[in-house]
Amino acid sequence: MTEQKDRELYRWLRLIREFEGRISALDKQGKLMGGVYSGKGQEAVTVGFCHDLRWDDWIFPLHRDLGAYLVKGADPKRLMAQIFGKRDGFAKGKDSYLHGGDLANGIFGATSMLAATLPVAAGMAYKFKIRKEDRVAISFFGEGASSRGDVHEAMNFAGVHKLPVVFVCENNFYAYSTPNELQFGVDNVADRAAGYGFKGEVVNGNDLHDVMKAAGKAIDRARKGEGPTLVECKTYRYHGHSEHDRADYRSEEEVITWESRDPISLWEIYLEKRKYDIAAIRKETAEEVTRIVEEAVAFADGSPAPEGPEAMEDLYAMPIDTEAR
Amino acid sequence: MLITYIEAIRQAMDEELARDKNVLLMGEDVGVLGGAFKATAGLLEKYGADRVVDMPISESLIVGAGVGLAVQGMRPILEMQFIDFIACGFDQIVNSAATLRYRHGGQTACPIVVRGPSGGGVHGGLYHSQNPEAWFCHVPGLKVVAPATAYDAKGLLKSAIRDDDPVIYFEHKFLYRRIKEEIPAEEYLVPIGKAALRKEGRDLTVITYSAPVHAVMKAARDMAAEVDIEVIDLRTLLPIDWATVKASARKTGKVLIVHESRLNGGIGGEVAARIAQDCFEDLDGPVMRLGARDAHTPFAPAMEAYVLPNQEKITEAIRKLAAY
Numbered sequence: 001m002t003e004q005k006d007r008e009l010y011r012w013l014r015l016i017r018e019f020e021g022r023i024s025a026l027d028k029q030g031k032l033m034g035g036v037y038s039g040k041g042q043e044a045v046t047v048g049f050c051h052d053l054r055w056d057d058w059i060f061p062l063h064r065d066l067g068a069y070l071v072k073g074a075d076p077k078r079l080m081a082q083i084f085g086k087r088d089g090f091a092k093g094k095d096s097y098l099h100g101g102d103l104a105n106g107i108f109g110a111t112s113m114l115a116a117t118l119p120v121a122a123g124m125a126y127k128f129k130i131r132k133e134d135r136v137a138i139s140f141f142g143e144g145a146s147s148r149g150d151v152h153e154a155m156n157f158a159g160v161h162k163l164p165v166v167f168v169c170e171n172n173f174y175a176y177s178t179p180n181e182l183q184f185g186v187d188n189v190a191d192r193a194a195g196y197g198f199k200g201e202v203v204n205g206n207d208l209h210d211v212m213k214a215a216g217k218a219i220d221r222a223r224k225g226e227g228p229t230l231v232e233c234k235t236y237r238y239h240g241h242s243e244h245d246r247a248d249y250r251s252e253e254e255v256i257t258w259e260s261r262d263p264i265s266l267w268e269i270y271l272e273k274r275k276y277d278i279a280a281i282r283k284e285t286a287e288e289v290t291r292i293v294e295e296a297v298a299f300a301d302g303s304p305a306p307e308g309p310e311a312m313e314d315l316y317a318m319p320i321d322t323e324a325r
Numbered sequence: 326m327l328i329t330y331i332e333a334i335r336q337a338m339d340e341e342l343a344r345d346k347n348v349l350l351m352g353e354d355v356g357v358l359g360g361a362f363k364a365t366a367g368l369l370e371k372y373g374a375d376r377v378v379d380m381p382i383s384e385s386l387i388v389g390a391g392v393g394l395a396v397q398g399m400r401p402i403l404e405m406q407f408i409d410f411i412a413c414g415f416d417q418i419v420n421s422a423a424t425l426r427y428r429h430g431g432q433t434a435c436p437i438v439v440r441g442p443s444g445g446g447v448h449g450g451l452y453h454s455q456n457p458e459a460w461f462c463h464v465p466g467l468k469v470v471a472p473a474t475a476y477d478a479k480g481l482l483k484s485a486i487r488d489d490d491p492v493i494y495f496e497h498k499f500l501y502r503r504i505k506e507e508i509p510a511e512e513y514l515v516p517i518g519k520a521a522l523r524k525e526g527r528d529l530t531v532i533t534y535s536a537p538v539h540a541v542m543k544a545a546r547d548m549a550a551e552v553d554i555e556v557i558d559l560r561t562l563l564p565i566d567w568a569t570v571k572a573s574a575r576k577t578g579k580v581l582i583v584h585e586s587r588l589n590g591g592i593g594g595e596v597a598a599r600i601a602q603d604c605f606e607d608l609d610g611p612v613m614r615l616g617a618r619d620a621h622t623p624f625a626p627a628m629e630a631y632v633l634p635n636q637e638k639i640t641e642a643i644r645k646l647a648a649y
Contacts (some may be wrong), residue, residue, distance in 0.1 A: 033448040034624060085448075085625045093625030095450040112452030113413055114382060147381035148413070175382055176406075178357035183381050249357050308631025313624045 006271060007281060009047060009208060013264045015289040016043045016067030019076065022293050023066075023083055027243045033085060034096035037062035038239040041206075044263035045170050045233045047071055048211025049138050052219070058106040058124055060117040060139040062170065063098050064237065068140065073105040086303035093306035094314065115145035118154035119166065127223075135167045136222040143232075144175020146189045155230065159196035159307035162227030166218045169232040170205065174239040177249040178306035193252075198228045205233025206263040209270070271293035328508055331501040333475040334364050334440075337482035338402060340512065342372050345400060348486055349376040351387055352404025362407050362442060384413060384414030391437040392422050400486055405441030407494060409455045414439070414457055422491040423466035425469045434489035435466075440482070442444050442498035442535055443471075444585060445622040449498075454622035454629075456535075456586035461493045462563045462595070468517055469563035471495040473538035475506035480515025488517060497536040504539065519565035522573070526555035529579035529646055532570060534559040536556055537634060544639045562592055567599060574600045578609035581646050583639055588616035610649035613637045615642045 008099060020038050022174050027036045039046070050071035061068040069079050074090075082089030082100050091100030101109030108124075110117055121139035128135045145151060146169060157167050169189045173180055186192065193200025200264060201218075203210045211228065211233060218229035236258035240247035328336065340347045350365060350372075356379040359366030369377040380387050384405060389557050391401040405411045410417070418439060425435040445454035454649060461469050462500055468490050472478040485492035523538065531554055533541045538558045545554040559565060574580050580591035580600055593614035600612050618632045 033626070034450055035453075086471050091624070094621070094623040095452075096624045097450075098446075099451060112407070113410060144382045147383045147386070149383065149385055175353075176361070177354045178379050178381070182379050235500060306623075306625045306628050308627045311628035311632045312618065316618055 003274070003276060006276070007273065010267055010271060010281065011288065012047045012067070012071050012283050013128040013208070013267060014042045014284050014285050015070060015292060015310060016046070018262060018289040018293050019070065019296070020066055022297060024239065024243055026297070032083065037063045037097065037241070038238065038243065039066055040170060041238040042170055042235045043067050044211050044267075045168065045205045045235055046140075049140075049166070049168055049215045051212070052216065054135070056106060057135050058108060058121070058137045060108045060112060060121045061098060062114070062117075062140045062142055062145070063110055063112075064139050064142070064170070066098060069098070069107055072107050075109055076292050076296040077299035078102070078187050080300035081303045083137065084300040084303065085305070086300055087306045087310075088303040089198050089301070090240040092310065092314070094311070097305065115141050115148040115150040117141070118150050119157070122158045122163055124155040125158065125165035125228075125297065126161060129161060134223055135164065136186040136219055138172060138219075139165060139170060140168045142175060143169055143173070143180060143189050144178065144183055144190040146192075147183055155193070155196040155228070158228040159198050160223065164222035165228045166215070166222055166226070167228060167230045169230065170235055171232055172235050172237045174237070174241070174247075174250065176245070179309065188232055189319065190230050196228075198230065200230040200232065202232045202234065205235030205265060206261045208263060208267050228269040241245070326508060326510055329398050329502050330363060330475045330496070330504050331364055331476050332505075333479035333497055333508065334482055335366065335368075337486070338365065339367075339368060339371070341370065341483055341486045342376060344475060347398060348400045348402065349378065349390065349394070350402045350404065351378040351380050353380055353387075353406045355379060355404050360404065362498065362519055365404070377640055384410050387419050388414040388417035388437070388439060389421060391631065392417065392425060392435060395435050395437050396425070396433055400436045402438045402440060402486060405439065407453050408441040408443035408457065409452045410466065411441060411457060411522070413501075415460070418461070418467070418491070418493070419464045423464045425467055426490070427464075427517055435491045435644040436489045437491045438482070438485045438494055439491070439494060440494035442501070443495045444497040444499050445629060446499040446536070448624060448626060448629060450624035451621045456495070456584070456617070458493075458495050458562055459586055459591050462592060466491065467563060468492045468561070468564045470493070470561050471535040471559060472515075473497075473500070473549065473558050474533050475504060476508050477515050477521070479508060480513055480648055481517065481560065484514045484517050488560075492517065495535065497523075499536050500539075502504075515560070518561050518564050518566060520569040521558040521560055522569065523556040523558050524554065526553040528553045528577060529643070530555045530557060530573040530577045531581045531583055531643065532557045532559060532573075533583040534562065535585060537585055537639070540634075540636050540639050542645055543636060548640065548643060552643065554643065559592075565596065570596060570600065574604040577648050578607055579649065580608075580612045581614045581615065581642055582612070583634060583642070585634060586616055587619050588614055589619045591616050610646055613642060613646050615639060
């Protein structure tokens with residue numbers, strides 16, 4: 001990879017960490033409503049899968065993939081306004097966090113019914129196939145969501161038609177408090193791919209090189225019409241399920257072990273090995289991402305809160321006669 | 326003893342788990358974590374992992390597995406982490422559980438309870454604010470309850486666990502820690518299928534259930550000088566206690582139905598139609614309804630307030646009917 005790309009990837013990792021860190025801080029200060037679901041520790045997965053996508057490819061992020069929005073091209077200001085529940089957010093305040101997608105940038109909004117986006121991604125990929133469009137859909141989900149029927153149904157259909165979709169399982173070992181051993185009986189979620197007739201692969205989700213290599217192969221395969229891939233990224237969330245969750249179902253030792261495998265630190269070690277001026281890169285990046293985040297917060301803070309009657313907008317494509325009651 | 330609504334729910338499960346070894350509890354994060362709202366805190370330690378079961382994320386599985394357990398004589402309590410997620414278990418509830426007894430010609434019962442936090446008012450957004458009780462009232466074979474008080478929350482849940490039919494139990498998350506109530510130290514049950522006359526009155530009847538009961542009671546007290554309001558808390562939505570509903574409609578001649586779920590296809594329509602048909606000659610005005618506007622329950626505060634019923638809208642609706 002070129003130095004420019006190495007640095008660009010670093011910038012994305014740092015921007016996501018800064019963006020989410022600011023959101024966690026705002027939540028602690030009581031400035032946000034609703035749930036905040038930090039993806040801190042999982043940045044390499046979203047950067048690795050989204051960075052080399054084309055503008056007309058689609059992503060289906062899960063509730064922890066805020067970074068995917070940024071890398072895929074969402075305006076940080078509007079993303080922050082979305083978190084604030086303001087009118088300039090993608091959902092115009094109608095729902096919170098990542099429930100508002102940015103369709104112009106190929107980002108599909110999630111629901112709280114985890115895994116509900118997988119069949120949608122498969123449907124979209126079916127369209128890419130039948131219209132012979134050179135596009136892919138990347139569908140993210142957690143290892144907990146993999147227990148839902150929707151996952152099986154989507155993968156089965158994608159396998160039947162060899163659809164241009166990549167299923168990315170972000171296995172962070174806990175579904176809220178429930179550990180993997182109470183979630184499924186296999187070692188790897190990726191092992192299930194064989195049952196659907198396509199390839200499954202396990203990668204170190206904290207190592208951006210590993211993720212990018214797997215992502216590149218899977219996306220290439222999808223574009224060539226060779227069908228779906230299930231890539232399982234083993235990673236770890238530093239925070240609880242939401243900011244309200246102290247996560248005391250995990251041992252301190254386990255958390256420390258994973259912190260020593262931090263995706264950003266690993267990338268910095270790589271940059272140092274390439275003999276770049278890491279001190280300068282760090283400083284420059286910090287200044288840039290801080291500026292972007294602060295501008296986003298200022299914009300979101302100043303964005304108007306929606307007013308009551310706006311609740312009745314966007315229900316139907318054509319307004320229907322809803323008698324005021 | 327003085328307890329909160331959520332403590333009442335926890336006590337009901339604790340007592341029934343202790344009383345009957347066939348009772349067990351299944352759901353997402355109900356064990357080690359003690360539930361997302363702590364409704365099941367301490368139960369894993371007390372009853373073990375065979376009876377307080379942390380389940381994989383699959384509401385369809387949770388309900389379906391509950392049906393299998395029920396056929397074997399067990400009495401599962403099945404928690405939906407948020408009641409909104411019940412939609413993911415909808416097929417197992419309406420096609421599997423509700424029909425179980427009927428399609429086996431009475432050979433088996435289906436003693437499951439599906440419970441979880443419903444309701445808005447907490448800026449929970451589209452997927453953490455729903456009131457889906459009407460979906461289930463359309464389905465024969467089910468029973469549907471929605472308690473408004475800590476006393477009822479405990480007594481109705483205990484009845485639901487002992488009931489041989491599938492009971493969908495809608496607890497209201499807004500009430501969890503906001504209401505506290507003195508309840509008896511000794512065991513008691515609240516029967517399924519009986520409404521509660523919360524307040525007697527002469528001028529008009531307000532029929533309601535769940536969280537709005539408290540706002541309606543406040544309105545009845547605040548407006549006592551201008552209108553004498555009778556308040557009925559349905560408590561059970563399937564089957565509805567028609568005897569109590571009709572007696573009150575005949576007595577006051579004016580009925581307002583208040584619920585938090587949206588009007589279109591809501592319980593209020595059913596109640597209004599029944600009163601219009603059976604009590605037509607006793608009525609002094611149209612049966613009126615107040616519910617949420619026909620939108621999803623939005624996130625931003627001003628929009629949420631606009632959509633959901635509140636004290637002000639209840640007072641306004643009562644005045645409108647009283648003036649009729």
